[in-house]
Amino acid sequence: MGSTSDLPVMEKACQFLEEMEIPFEVNALSAHRTPAEVSDFARNAHLRGIKVIIAGAGMAAALPGVIAAETPLPVIGVPIKGSVLEGMDATLAILQMPPGIPVATVAINGAQNAAVLAMQMMALGDAAMQEKVISYKQGLKKKIVKANEELAKLDYKFKV
Numbered sequence: 001m002g003s004t005s006d007l008p009v010m011e012k013a014c015q016f017l018e019e020m021e022i023p024f025e026v027n028a029l030s031a032h033r034t035p036a037e038v039s040d041f042a043r044n045a046h047l048r049g050i051k052v053i054i055a056g057a058g059m060a061a062a063l064p065g066v067i068a069a070e071t072p073l074p075v076i077g078v079p080i081k082g083s084v085l086e087g088m089d090a091t092l093a094i095l096q097m098p099p100g101i102p103v104a105t106v107a108i109n110g111a112q113n114a115a116v117l118a119m120q121m122m123a124l125g126d127a128a129m130q131e132k133v134i135s136y137k138q139g140l141k142k143k144i145v146k147a148n149e150e151l152a153k154l155d156y157k158f159k160v
Contacts, residue, residue, distance in 0.1 A: 013112060054075075
């Protein structure tokens with residue numbers, strides 16, 4: 001993430017990865033304030049066994065693109081809602097990458113979906129992780145089925 005002020009959003013990715021028992025690291029790296037550290041991280045991440053990078057950033061949202069420019073790994077950008085343009089500035093900055101430097105982009109503040117997408121990418125070459133993806137998706141279905149069972153019990157005069 002660009003700074004620790006992004007942690008409340010990015011923590012949702014951490015919580016999901018923790019729940020799925022997927023090792024991860026968390027860093028505050030600013031494309032504008034610590035460019036050398038960002039470059040070092042991006043160039044060496046794959047050498048340390050990292051498979052996918054999730055990069056959250058608000059406002060100018062340069063971090064995901066700068067990382068994508070220097071790493072062979074897939075990068076998922078999380079636009080973080082700012083105070084001026086409600087996160088649309090970050091969304092457009094992350095989406096509008098030049099040819100050859102793709103950044104997958106999730107919804108504004110969508111760190112959990114970024115973690116799910118990262119898990120799905122890593123599961124392509126990992127049967128055990130693929131089973132976790134399948135189980136997770138089945139759990140989502142069960143939540144909706146249960147919610148509808150509870151909604152059916154609601155008692156309103158004009159409910160049919």
